[in-house]
Amino acid sequence: MQMTMFKGTEVKLAGNEINVGDNAPIAKAIGTDLNEVEVGGAKDRVQLLITVPSLDTDTCAAETRRFNVDVNNLDICETTVVSMDLPFASERFCSTEGIENLSVASDYMDKEVSRAYGVLMDDNKLKGLSARAVFVIDRSGKIVYKEIVPEVTAEPNYEAALEAIKQAR
Template identity: 55%
Template sequence: MAITHLKGEEVNLLGNEVNVSDNAPKVKVVGQDLAEFEVGGAKDTLQVLVVVPSLDTPVCAAETRKFNEEAARLSSVEISVVSMDLPFAMGRFCTTEGIENINVGSDFRNKDLAIAYGLLIENGALAGIAARAVFVIDKKGVVVYKELCDEITKEPNYDTVMAEIEKRI
């Protein structure tokens, strides 16, 4: 799939495109402690899967802080932010920014999440990292909301994401 993604540059995304009403693939990502944890699939809670290119950018940092704030008031929702950052960099970011209400994971090892969700950027300056996207996944493991940001330097529509979450909790 081709999208306009980096200041007007068209890029191709690799992997299996996941859309609303599809089953959310279950994949493992690496946590700050180097232990793997699973995102996607069926769970006992509503999941919000936030995919960002790198926590080391102002937009990704702001997005992660925003979802961390929202998670503090949403006790029945599991929010996971996944990037391609090394776990050590994620750990520094979370410590510095006080990120403690969400799971933060890395897809750096095999890019399993980026490929399973069709988000791996194939070409251009950011080839090899994931596109910016948000998925809301119900308890049955079905995607009930998807936002693929058509410009990687723009944050998702938080109001729409939160409305989708709140009508399901």
């Protein structure tokens, strides 16, 4: 079972453990327009899948703003940030923060993305939220980069994720 940390305390992660080289599971979340958003599987573009607990935290907001800028400079991937926020809150966040270069989706209903990618926090005070993680999926649908951030309150390794995107194209 995979683990992460929340302020120094171990948190178990539930769902399917996937690793680099595995096929990226196809999973669905809810977009800000209340329609389904599908992530994973083979697509015509490289995918950057980011999971965060909630856009309504400083770290998650900073990460989303940073990737919004970074992926705009690359223009070579489809980027989706998945949180447990309600779609209305996600839409408000994007509008307020000027997020235009990536999509946000909510996993609040079935937690399908979090379970499929093994990032559903299963205990501790954050039970039921997604861990902070980054996956890069190549066009054939293979996971080519995975980072489950060791401390959920910390930001990911942006440079490593962006390099994986460049290599995957």
